[in-house]
Amino acid sequence: TNEPATFECRVDGAPFAVCANPHNLTGLNDGFHAFEVRAIDAAGNIDATPATRTWIVDTTPPDTGIASGPQLPINSTSAAFAFSATETDSMFECSLDGAAFVSCTSPMSYSGLAEGSHIFAVRAIDAVGNTDPSPASRAWTVDMIAPDTIISSFEVNPDATVATVSFSANEAGTFECRVDTAPVAPCVSPQNISGLPPGSHTFEVRARDIA
Numbered sequence: 001t002n003e004p005a006t007f008e009c010r011v012d013g014a015p016f017a018v019c020a021n022p023h024n025l026t027g028l029n030d031g032f033h034a035f036e037v038r039a040i041d042a043a044g045n046i047d048a049t050p051a052t053r054t055w056i057v058d059t060t061p062p063d064t065g066i067a068s069g070p071q072l073p074i075n076s077t078s079a080a081f082a083f084s085a086t087e088t089d090s091m092f093e094c095s096l097d098g099a100a101f102v103s104c105t106s107p108m109s110y111s112g113l114a115e116g117s118h119i120f121a122v123r124a125i126d127a128v129g130n131t132d133p134s135p136a137s138r139a140w141t142v143d144m145i146a147p148d149t150i151i152s153s154f155e156v157n158p159d160a161t162v163a164t165v166s167f168s169a170n171e172a173g174t175f176e177c178r179v180d181t182a183p184v185a186p187c188v189s190p191q192n193i194s195g196l197p198p199g200s201h202t203f204e205v206r207a208r209d210i211a
Contacts, residue, residue: 085124143211169207
């Protein structure tokens with residue numbers, strides 16, 4: 001103001017009230033706010049165009065989510081993760097296997113991963129610096145080692161036209177079998193084989209692990 005005056009202020013459309021300069025505001029809720037101040041001179045003339053300032057209070061951190069990426073054992077030393085946040089203007093920080101969080105963008109890719117367990121974590125940071133206190137995470141295992149299959153028993157009936165084969169592997173998974181040159185097909189142990197013609201035959205079984 002260009003002359004001695006008093007001031008009246010209001011916040012968010014509330015009634016004007018006498019206020020001091022500077023005027024401190026506390027306890028504001030998250031959301032849009034508007035502050036208005038008008039001057040009143042010694043003669044009682046009121047500024048018809050109050051000065052206005054608007055702003056947004058944001059104390060709520062964003063929530064981070066992982067949209068895709070491995071979460072089971074995989075037979076690859078590479079992995080990629082796509083992620084997002086509940087606030088579209090957020091930035092992201094990522095961490096692999098407990099390392100320090102570093103700036104990243106979605107999708108985040110890794111290569112040259114070692115055999116064994118891994119964990120990926122990501123947190124969102126919104127435009128005013130609120131950081132997700134509970135980063136999203138995804139755990140998985142790199143498994144590049146093929147299982148070993150073992151035939152534990154092989155029994156045939158007296159005329160050798162029916163055989164029963166039991167087998168196992170050194171890790172969890174599924175099995176595929178074939179007799180002679182038949183196509184490979186899923187199978188379980190024990191496997192019963194019948195209707196064999198006279199002559200020699202070959203049974204093969206292989207394990208496929210979870211990766």
